[in-house]
Amino acid sequence: MTDTSADLVILGGGSGGYACAFRAAGLGLSVILIEKDKVGGTCLHRGCIPTKALLHAAEVADIAREGDQFGVKTSLEGIDMNGVNSYKDGIVAGLHKGLLGLVKANKVTLVEGEGKFVGPNTVEVGGTRYTGKNVVLATGSYAKTLPGLDIGGRIVTSDQALSLDYVPEKVVVLGGGVIGVEFASVWRSFGADVTIVEALPRLVPLEDEWASKQVERAFRKRGIKFKTGVRFSGATQTDAAVTVSLESGETFDADLLLVAVGRGPSSSGMGYEEAGVKMDRGFVLTDERLRTNLPNVFAVGDLVPGLQLAHRGFQQGIFIAEEIAGLNPKVIDEAGIPKVTYCNPEVASVGLSEAQAKEKYGSAETLVYNLAGNGKSQILKTSGGIKLIKAPDGPVVGVTMVGERVGELIGEAQLIYSWEAYPEDVAPLIHAHPTQNEAMGEAFLALAGKPLHVHG
Numbered sequence: 520m521t522d523t524s525a526d527l528v529i530l531g532g533g534s535g536g537y538a539c540a541f542r543a544a545g546l547g548l549s550v551i552l553i554e555k556d557k558v559g560g561t562c563l564h565r566g567c568i569p570t571k572a573l574l575h576a577a578e579v580a581d582i583a584r585e586g587d588q589f590g591v592k593t594s595l596e597g598i599d600m601n602g603v604n605s606y607k608d609g610i611v612a613g614l615h616k617g618l619l620g621l622v623k624a625n626k627v628t629l630v631e632g633e634g635k636f637v638g639p640n641t642v643e644v645g646g647t648r649y650t651g652k653n654v655v656l657a658t659g660s661y662a663k664t665l666p667g668l669d670i671g672g673r674i675v676t677s678d679q680a681l682s683l684d685y686v687p688e689k690v691v692v693l694g695g696g697v698i699g700v701e702f703a704s705v706w707r708s709f710g711a712d713v714t715i716v717e718a719l720p721r722l723v724p725l726e727d728e729w730a731s732k733q734v735e736r737a738f739r740k741r742g743i744k745f746k747t748g749v750r751f752s753g754a755t756q757t758d759a760a761v762t763v764s765l766e767s768g769e770t771f772d773a774d775l776l777l778v779a780v781g782r783g784p785s786s787s788g789m790g791y792e793e794a795g796v797k798m799d800r801g802f803v804l805t806d807e808r809l810r811t812n813l814p815n816v817f818a819v820g821d822l823v824p825g826l827q828l829a830h831r832g833f834q835q836g837i838f839i840a841e842e843i844a845g846l847n848p849k850v851i852d853e854a855g856i857p858k859v860t861y862c863n864p865e866v867a868s869v870g871l872s873e874a875q876a877k878e879k880y881g882s883a884e885t886l887v888y889n890l891a892g893n894g895k896s897q898i899l900k901t902s903g904g905i906k907l908i909k910a911p912d913g914p915v916v917g918v919t920m921v922g923e924r925v926g927e928l929i930g931e932a933q934l935i936y937s938w939e940a941y942p943e944d945v946a947p948l949i950h951a952h953p954t955q956n957e958a959m960g961e962a963f964l965a966l967a968g969k970p971l972h973v974h975g
């Protein structure tokens with residue numbers, strides 16, 4: 520018979536929930552993990568992993584199309600979406616199997632079913648009550664839509680877009696944030712005619728303005744169309760097409776409309792409000808130690824206001840487990856959470872943008888290093904740049920990069936940021952030649968006043 524009480528009951532087995540479960544188990548705590556669908560949550564099943572598989576398939580398509588520039592005779596015969604989906608689904612299934620193995624190995628009790636928080640320390644699943652000395656609310660988020668815009672047929676969110684069995688000929692993407700630009704990038708590489716509609720004045724509006732300009736320039740070159748600073752006003756669909764109207768009066772006919780206007784917290788019907796959990800617009804409020812207003816009730820991940828990123832959820836989950844075990848972990852610095860948008864070109868950033876640094880410090884020093892000066896980037900025929908943002912007479916407070924695969928360079932930037940390093944501290948670090956990573960070293964040499972492969 521399954522235990523119904525434990526040191527820790529976790530409602531939701533996504534990135535935040537399972538990370539908390541594994542770390543808590545590692546610390547010797549007994550854990551009950553409740554999941555209604557599949558352990559791994561949005562990130563593994565409907566988010567990070569499957570979308571990155573699609574983006575990789577898109578990159579392969581681009582390489583096939585462009586082999587000639589390396590003297591290799593290739594051509595793209597077409598996209599077999601069944602093949603793409605089975606590659607993507609295989610990756611997800613493999614990782615899911617691995618996670619279930621870890622649940623077992625960590626001796627976490629997995630309860631499969633829809634849970635409801637009935638408080639004070641209790642979650643009910645199908646009539647059975649599970650009680651924890653501590654409870655973690657980890658129910659994640661869902662893809663939002665707009666009032667009057669019903670999802671179905673030719674109007675989809677990322678949930679449906681992930682498993683299309685065809686490449687749309689013409690797509691409108693509503694929202695030029697992370698999900699919008701990633702799907703636009705995939706479909707363009709697969710040959711679709713893509714138009715993005717973004718209400719704010721620029722694509723990827725949460726990033727440094729320089730990054731938005733770089734992405735917009737690259738998208739123009741790739742033939743991805745976009746309308747910024749314009750709001751959507753409505754959409755109607757027939758069997759044959761969807762017509763999208765904007766407040767500017769323009770209309771677009773397409774095969775598909777992707778709605779990518781943000782993700783909302785999955786809290787409705789979970790019993791939180793009734794149990795007295797303090798909330799704001801559906802998000803569960805916590806203090807910086809991730810405690811809700813109820814004693815021994817914590818919340819984690821997309822349910823908590825802030826960046827909706829799996830790696831934030833992982834770290835918060837680990838933090839809560841250590842907090843419960845009395846290890847007094849260091850509070851998470853939200854500004855130090857790296858962000859990567861995996862469109863082509865990628866955007867990767869950590870810390871403050873130039874505008875945020877200016878607001879915080881009154882002024883900011885910046886340096887942009889163009890990847891054209893980096894040998895490996897020339898070999899790979901990739902372009903882009905690295906922008907460093909430094910507080911006046913202070914350390915580097917922000918790094919933003921744009922270019923193919925720059926997401927792989929964010930780890931070093933994250934260390935530099937979190938160590939509050941000065942350019943002179945980083946400049947002497949030797950980077951292997953020729954790597955793309957070397958561009959980071961060169962950018963810091965230039966910021967320290969000793970540029971090497973760039974004219975100061």
Ligand SMILES: NC(=O)c1ccc[n+]([C@@H]2O[C@H](COP(=O)([O-])OP(=O)(O)OC[C@H]3O[C@@H](n4cnc5c(N)ncnc54)[C@H](O)[C@@H]3O)[C@@H](O)[C@H]2O)c1
Binds near residue numbers: 665861
């Ligand atoms: N690579 C990654 O890390 C990754 C990938 C996918 C999603 N996510 C996360 O998932 C969450 C959801 O992603 P998202 O892209 O849906 O949200 P988002 O908030 O990044 O972007 C939504 C965009 O839609 C625009 N918008 C809203 N209403 C509009 C309207 N009426 N007309 C036109 N534009 C409108 C907003 O201005 C915004 O730019 C984000 O927090 C994101 O960070 C992360």
